[in-house]
Amino acid sequence: MTIKKLTLPRKPFVFMRHAQTDANSKHMVCGSLDMLLDTTGVNQAIDCGELLAKYQWSCIATSALRRTQMTAELALPNQSFTIFKGLNERDWGRLEGTPIPEQRDYFATPAKGEAWIDFMERVAASLSEILNHYDFPLIIAHSGVWRVIKYLQGGMPEGPRIKNAQPMLLQPNPNNKEQWLAEKFLTQAKDNIRIDLTKVSYDNAMYYH
Numbered sequence: 620m621t622i623k624k625l626t627l628p629r630k631p632f633v634f635m636r637h638a639q640t641d642a643n644s645k646h647m648v649c650g651s652l653d654m655l656l657d658t659t660g661v662n663q664a665i666d667c668g669e670l671l672a673k674y675q676w677s678c679i680a681t682s683a684l685r686r687t688q689m690t691a692e693l694a695l696p697n698q699s700f701t702i703f704k705g706l707n708e709r710d711w712g713r714l715e716g717t718p719i720p721e722q723r724d725y726f727a728t729p730a731k732g733e734a735w736i737d738f739m740e741r742v743a744a745s746l747s748e749i750l751n752h753y754d755f756p757l758i759i760a761h762s763g764v765w766r767v768i769k770y771l772q773g774g775m776p777e778g779p780r781i782k783n784a785q786p787m788l789l790q791p792n793p794n795n796k797e798q799w800l801a802e803k804f805l806t807q808a809k810d811n812i813r814i815d816l817t818k819v820s821y822d823n824a825m826y827y828h
Contacts, residue, residue, distance in 0.1 A: 631790035650711035663784035668694035705745030708761035
């Protein structure tokens with residue numbers, strides 16, 4: 620399979636996966652299922668709002684799935700958000716509602732599901748639209764969208780899932796036009812951990828303290 624080269628506009632943004640759902644806590648494939656946050660997820664969204672509310676975002680982008688919109692509403696009740704359907708999680712077809720395997724082939728098309736290339740292209744189109752129109756937006760979406768972001772920035776989609784409700788700052792490496800840097804989005808930049816996305820297997824930043 621030949622996958623055409625896609626790139627993102629080289630502008631900084633913050634990405635955050637939605638807060639926890641019941642499917643997340645049970646390690647089930649959620650995909651296109653429109654699940655709500657569970658009690659833990661509600662608290663996660665409210666907690667991360669303490670940091671996110673310190674900024675007046677040029678755009679708060681969510682998917683059309685309610686778990687991202689609930690996260691935005693709970694974290695930032697005084698700021699509006701814009702829905703981008705292209706940010707929806709990948710449709711995993713018959714795998715939805717089943718246990719998540721330790722690792723999967725993301726390039727394989729699941730039965731009755733969405734091909735990787737189709738998923739990647741629609742996500743890239745929405746991300747490009749957002750970044751072309753807004754400076755430093757907040758994007759609240761899904762673990763699959765994060766995998767696409769990493770792939771577009773030179774990494775691979777495989778690896779552990781990004782944590783729920785952990786905002787990540789992504790910005791072009793000023794010293795290398797081919798590289799992006801990722802770090803936890805914290806109140807003090809000096810405490811952030813900077814990572815070259817082209818040189819890590821996936822999202823190890825999620826587990827650095």
